[in-house]
Amino acid sequence: MALKSSNLLKQLFRPHHLLKYGQTPIERFASGIPIVFHRKASSSDKLVDVAVDDKTGIATVTLQRPPVNSLNLELLEQFISALQAVEDNKSSGMILTSASPTVFSAGLDIMEMYKPKPDRVKKFWTTLQDMWLKLYSSPYPTVAAINGHSPAGGCLLALSCEYRIMVGPKYSIGLNETQLGIVAPRWFQDSMKNVIPIRQAELALTTGRMFSTEEALKIGLVDALAKDKADALSQAANFLLQMKKIPRVARGLTKQACRQDAIGWLEKNRDLDLQIFLTFVNQPAVQKGLELYLESLKKKQ
Amino acid sequence: MALKSSNLLKQLFRPHHLLKYGQTPIERFASGIPIVFHRKASSSDKLVDVAVDDKTGIATVTLQRPPVNSLNLELLEQFISALQAVEDNKSSGMILTSASPTVFSAGLDIMEMYKPKPDRVKKFWTTLQDMWLKLYSSPYPTVAAINGHSPAGGCLLALSCEYRIMVGPKYSIGLNETQLGIVAPRWFQDSMKNVIPIRQAELALTTGRMFSTEEALKIGLVDALAKDKADALSQAANFLLQMKKIPRVARGLTKQACRQDAIGWLEKNRDLDLQIFLTFVNQPAVQKGLELYLESLKKKQ
Amino acid sequence: MALKSSNLLKQLFRPHHLLKYGQTPIERFASGIPIVFHRKASSSDKLVDVAVDDKTGIATVTLQRPPVNSLNLELLEQFISALQAVEDNKSSGMILTSASPTVFSAGLDIMEMYKPKPDRVKKFWTTLQDMWLKLYSSPYPTVAAINGHSPAGGCLLALSCEYRIMVGPKYSIGLNETQLGIVAPRWFQDSMKNVIPIRQAELALTTGRMFSTEEALKIGLVDALAKDKADALSQAANFLLQMKKIPRVARGLTKQACRQDAIGWLEKNRDLDLQIFLTFVNQPAVQKGLELYLESLKKKQ
Numbered sequence: 001m002a003l004k005s006s007n008l009l010k011q012l013f014r015p016h017h018l019l020k021y022g023q024t025p026i027e028r029f030a031s032g033i034p035i036v037f038h039r040k041a042s043s044s045d046k047l048v049d050v051a052v053d054d055k056t057g058i059a060t061v062t063l064q065r066p067p068v069n070s071l072n073l074e075l076l077e078q079f080i081s082a083l084q085a086v087e088d089n090k091s092s093g094m095i096l097t098s099a100s101p102t103v104f105s106a107g108l109d110i111m112e113m114y115k116p117k118p119d120r121v122k123k124f125w126t127t128l129q130d131m132w133l134k135l136y137s138s139p140y141p142t143v144a145a146i147n148g149h150s151p152a153g154g155c156l157l158a159l160s161c162e163y164r165i166m167v168g169p170k171y172s173i174g175l176n177e178t179q180l181g182i183v184a185p186r187w188f189q190d191s192m193k194n195v196i197p198i199r200q201a202e203l204a205l206t207t208g209r210m211f212s213t214e215e216a217l218k219i220g221l222v223d224a225l226a227k228d229k230a231d232a233l234s235q236a237a238n239f240l241l242q243m244k245k246i247p248r249v250a251r252g253l254t255k256q257a258c259r260q261d262a263i264g265w266l267e268k269n270r271d272l273d274l275q276i277f278l279t280f281v282n283q284p285a286v287q288k289g290l291e292l293y294l295e296s297l298k299k300k301q
Numbered sequence: 302m303a304l305k306s307s308n309l310l311k312q313l314f315r316p317h318h319l320l321k322y323g324q325t326p327i328e329r330f331a332s333g334i335p336i337v338f339h340r341k342a343s344s345s346d347k348l349v350d351v352a353v354d355d356k357t358g359i360a361t362v363t364l365q366r367p368p369v370n371s372l373n374l375e376l377l378e379q380f381i382s383a384l385q386a387v388e389d390n391k392s393s394g395m396i397l398t399s400a401s402p403t404v405f406s407a408g409l410d411i412m413e414m415y416k417p418k419p420d421r422v423k424k425f426w427t428t429l430q431d432m433w434l435k436l437y438s439s440p441y442p443t444v445a446a447i448n449g450h451s452p453a454g455g456c457l458l459a460l461s462c463e464y465r466i467m468v469g470p471k472y473s474i475g476l477n478e479t480q481l482g483i484v485a486p487r488w489f490q491d492s493m494k495n496v497i498p499i500r501q502a503e504l505a506l507t508t509g510r511m512f513s514t515e516e517a518l519k520i521g522l523v524d525a526l527a528k529d530k531a532d533a534l535s536q537a538a539n540f541l542l543q544m545k546k547i548p549r550v551a552r553g554l555t556k557q558a559c560r561q562d563a564i565g566w567l568e569k570n571r572d573l574d575l576q577i578f579l580t581f582v583n584q585p586a587v588q589k590g591l592e593l594y595l596e597s598l599k600k601k602q
Numbered sequence: 603m604a605l606k607s608s609n610l611l612k613q614l615f616r617p618h619h620l621l622k623y624g625q626t627p628i629e630r631f632a633s634g635i636p637i638v639f640h641r642k643a644s645s646s647d648k649l650v651d652v653a654v655d656d657k658t659g660i661a662t663v664t665l666q667r668p669p670v671n672s673l674n675l676e677l678l679e680q681f682i683s684a685l686q687a688v689e690d691n692k693s694s695g696m697i698l699t700s701a702s703p704t705v706f707s708a709g710l711d712i713m714e715m716y717k718p719k720p721d722r723v724k725k726f727w728t729t730l731q732d733m734w735l736k737l738y739s740s741p742y743p744t745v746a747a748i749n750g751h752s753p754a755g756g757c758l759l760a761l762s763c764e765y766r767i768m769v770g771p772k773y774s775i776g777l778n779e780t781q782l783g784i785v786a787p788r789w790f791q792d793s794m795k796n797v798i799p800i801r802q803a804e805l806a807l808t809t810g811r812m813f814s815t816e817e818a819l820k821i822g823l824v825d826a827l828a829k830d831k832a833d834a835l836s837q838a839a840n841f842l843l844q845m846k847k848i849p850r851v852a853r854g855l856t857k858q859a860c861r862q863d864a865i866g867w868l869e870k871n872r873d874l875d876l877q878i879f880l881t882f883v884n885q886p887a888v889q890k891g892l893e894l895y896l897e898s899l900k901k902k903q
Contacts, residue, residue: 179848180849202860206764206848250481250483253484254478254485254507258507463808495800551785552780552808558807
């Protein structure tokens with residue numbers, strides 16, 4: 001058990017709550033990364049596009065929920081379906097990318113957390129868990145073509161793939177949850193610790209550090225840089241074509257074994273993880289922070 | 302538990318089995334690393350030589366099963382006995398090396414896996430487990446003088462020592478099991494993750510990458526290069542003489558504590574690990590692959 | 603369970619005990635790092651000083667037990683109280699440093715281990731466990747300004763902080779327990795493995811390596827070098843001021859989650875860990891080594 005929920009609750013309800021530093025965490029976040037208020041998606045919107053190249057058999061999965069691919073329930077559900085579809089057909093691997101010109105994914109949709117309805121927010125979090133378990137443990141080869149900013153949940157998506165190519169030099173990537181006054185769950189942290197050195201992971205996670213593309217390459221958070229999206233997609237395809245040469249069953253089982261400790265933790269602690277999230281999101285201080293942020297966005301519009 | 306055997310079985314029996322890429326995995330492997338068909342060793346053969354230097358007290362353990370030190374039951378049994386002997390006498394440490402001019406060890410003997418008799422193959426795998434548990438957890442100082450190619454089980458032997466010196470620049474080393482269509486067991490993977498960064502281990506394991514000596518040095522898979530076997534043995538002796546200065550009991554217990562998580566996993570999961578191997582080796586697709594490979598070798602002869 | 607105590611006992615009582623190398627481990631140690639015999643502290647001595655900067659809110663905690671800040675029961679108790687005090691007040695983080703001009707801390711006080719009284723030595727070890735659990739898991743930001751040699755328990759203190767700045771180039775740091783014929787407990791080892799690569803940790807721990815400041819920086823054992831104590835304190839304050847910008851609760855919970863595996867191990871195995879220590883310290887060979895060392899010190903005086 002990574003966190004004792006009783007300790008967590010005690011700490012969360014201490015008087016020095018999230019808003020003590022003059023600026024709300026989310027306002028601070030907003031000054032760095034573009035997050036904007038947007039309409040609620042209807043369930044009929046196509047938020048994820050799948051295109052399979054007939055020649056190479058490579059499937060390109062594109063997140064297309066304007067403006068910044070915030071991860072809401074519907075996007076997560078459609079992404080899970082897309083993953084299942086590419087696994088089921090004959091394609092040789094998946095490239096994950098974004099339809100936005102500047103953002104890969106801005107992370108979890110804060111509208112899923114503001115004044116949450118109990119059933120919806122519970123479904124949202126368990127679907128996020130489902131998505132990660134599926135993506136992280138998929139025997140299918142996966143690569144992220146990161147063509148824009150990739151904070152928090154966006155970084156998690158990239159970390160869960162097997163290889164990361166990032167368009168440089170303008171964008172940034174990282175698990176910046178602490179900057180927002182929130183805590184990256186254990187499985188977010190494990191996803192990072194399986195990519196960069198554990199010492200660097202602790203520093204990055206506690207400070208909520210966003211890395212420039214050059215910094216991300218140097219520390220190993222991404223594997224290669226690209227000059228633009230086309231270059232990123234081309235490098236991603238090359239990676240998958242290399243993977244295609246490896247016997248498929250053995251490759252998939254080996255990948256799962258490599259990632260088993262992280263996967264096993266969430267499988268065993270899904271309910272604990274959900275309770276921690278629900279406790280957190282229902283705090284008055286957290287709700288107040290979200291409200292102030294949303295009001296500030298309305299004024300801008 | 303690293304792998305759920307039920308999931309494993311489901312995946313292994315899917316139609317996209319090991320032989321889907323036109324060439325059998327073992328044929329592909331054979332084109333890179335010399336593996337040749339050879340006579341069955343009788344139990345009276347001396348497959349492991351032990352020589353103790355009277356002056357330094359250093360024991361040199363030489364694998365000598367022509368042509369490529371394939372690890373069969375008898376070699377494993379003799380190696381375990383040799384390890385016990387050098388631990389029991391007054392020697393100051395063990396150098397593990399090969400009598401072959403070009404191969405350290407080619408890994409597991411495929412004849413132990415082709416048309417396996419139930420008792421023999423079970424004994425083979427449990428003896429492999431015994432060997433690793435003994436070598437990996439030995440309080441005795443160990444160093445590998447890698448004087449030739451070292452794929453798969455050969456790489457495991459080297460990784461299980463405390464220090465690795467490799468003769469360059471012609472040879473290669475790695476856990477290349479996926480290239481053969483097989484899966485490196487959890488304890489093979491742990492042995493690698495305790496030596497190179499976890500991110501590099503995942504990439505190397507999923508692709509079955511063989512490293513050149515220079516690459517192996519750069520990534521940390523080996524600690525030093527040597528220009529020939531004599532140089533490797535000399536550097537190995539220097540390492541052991543440094544270790545001799547450290548109080549013996551404390552050194553041994555500290556080494557065991559460092560490696561305890563990997564050791565503990567296999568100790569707790571020996572039977573699961575055996576069942577996974579037996580399930581795998583008894584599949585028709587695996588047996589067919591081995592048969593085709595052995596026939597191709599006979600034709601060459 | 604990291605070590606089976608039955609195996610441990612068997613090994614410890616083998617004839618090749620700690621003193622086999624001509625020189626006692628502690629004599630060998632003494633030739634490198636200054637450890638001197640000193641008076642027993644009374645419980646009224648102030649062994650730990652706490653000073654809070656009114657402007658920055660930073661608390662500087664100074665170990666001041668002459669001559670070398672050996673960690674005895676009273677020092678550990680006072681340090682725990684100091685940690686609690688700085689957590690409870692409004693301070694923005696802790697700098698841990700030493701009043702000695704040449705030694706950060708020489709590690710555990712050997713007088714706690716020589717002819718130990720059962721109640722005292724048991725209390726000593728459980729207090730050491732308490733100290734580490736509190737320091738390592740504190741949600742409070744911590745940084746070590748290492749202004750002198752830092753062997754064994756001194757290195758543990760530094761490793762338990764979140765950031766390490768070391769005054770160079772004269773001093774050395776490391777978990778050198780094997781050099782003394784003793785074994786760094788599992789939680790000492792985990793503290794190192796969370797800072798430097800696991801491969802380097804095994805080599806350093808088995809050989810009891812002391813690193814120069816330059817070596818420590820290169821391997822990541824410390825994060826930055828300083829030219830003197832004032833420079834170290836200034837850099838430490840800068841680190842804490844950066845941490846002050848991060849929302850406090852989220853930062854603290856994230857730090858705890860990062861360190862949870864190591865913390866969880868000791869929480870679950872406190873009694874096993876205590877029994878291993880008590881078994882070790884009560885051995886005749888260990889007591890004899892301590893006696894010879896103390897006699898040699900008396901002669902010098």
